[in-house]
Amino acid sequence: MSEVTGVVVAHGAMADGLVSAVRRIAGTGADALHPVSNEGRGPAELQAAVREVGGEGPVVVFTDMNAGSCGMAALASCRGCTRRQTVISGVNLPILLDFVFHRSLPLEELVPRLLDKGRDAIVQFQAPE
Numbered sequence: 001m002s003e004v005t006g007v008v009v010a011h012g013a014m015a016d017g018l019v020s021a022v023r024r025i026a027g028t029g030a031d032a033l034h035p036v037s038n039e040g041r042g043p044a045e046l047q048a049a050v051r052e053v054g055g056e057g058p059v060v061v062f063t064d065m066n067a068g069s070c071g072m073a074a075l076a077s078c079r080g081c082t083r084r085q086t087v088i089s090g091v092n093l094p095i096l097l098d099f100v101f102h103r104s105l106p107l108e109e110l111v112p113r114l115l116d117k118g119r120d121a122i123v124q125f126q127a128p129e
Contacts (some may be wrong), residue, residue, distance in 0.1 A: 002057040004103040004110060006033040007050055008091060009074050010064040013037065022096045032103055033096060038069045046073035051081065058084040058107055060099065060114070063090035086111055094121035 008015040013034035022033055034053040038046050050061060050073055061074040066089035074087045084107055088095065095118040102110060 003032065004027045004060055004099075004105075004107065005053075005055050006096070006099050006103065007054050007059060007061045007074075008033055008062060008063075008096070009036045009038070009046070009050055009070040010091070011038055011068070011070060013039075014064055014120060018091065018096060020092060021093055022100060023098055025093075026097055026100050027029060032100055038073070041069075043069060043073060043076070046070070047076045050074060050077040054083070054085065056083055059086075060107070060111065061085065062096065062099075063085045063087060063089045064091060065089060086115060088118075090118065092118050 010018070015037050016085045019033045019035040036049045036053060041049065046069055052063070061065055061077065063074045065071050071089055078085050080085065086107060088111065095114050098114055100123040102113060105113070
């Protein structure tokens with residue numbers, strides 16, 4: 001089974017920033033993440049970029065939001081593709097870090113794990129009164 005590729009699709013420089021942070025923290029395995037920005041791209045170009053960097057094997061496309069140009073391009077890139085692909089919106093750094101260390105898992109195991117990691121990372125700290 002081939003390792004899963006990750007594509008981070010986000011507005012402006014967000015994708016580059018997230019992928020850069022993962023590379024800095026994780027070191028190894030971060031070459032499996034590919035940033036794609038919507039900057040200067042229309043819907044068709046953005047969708048083509050997602051498909052191109054995803055390659056031929058299984059892919060997880062991470063988006064900043066489920067709506068808007070990035071989310072729509074991610075969903076559209078799934079239509080008619082021959083590879084196994086899933087989209088996770090609301091990407092955060094803990095999801096991406098877990099992805100690079102566990103991308104050898106089958107998508108059926110990897111995706112629920114990533115969703116749990118992302119949700120668990122969202123917490124509230126309340127200042128004492």
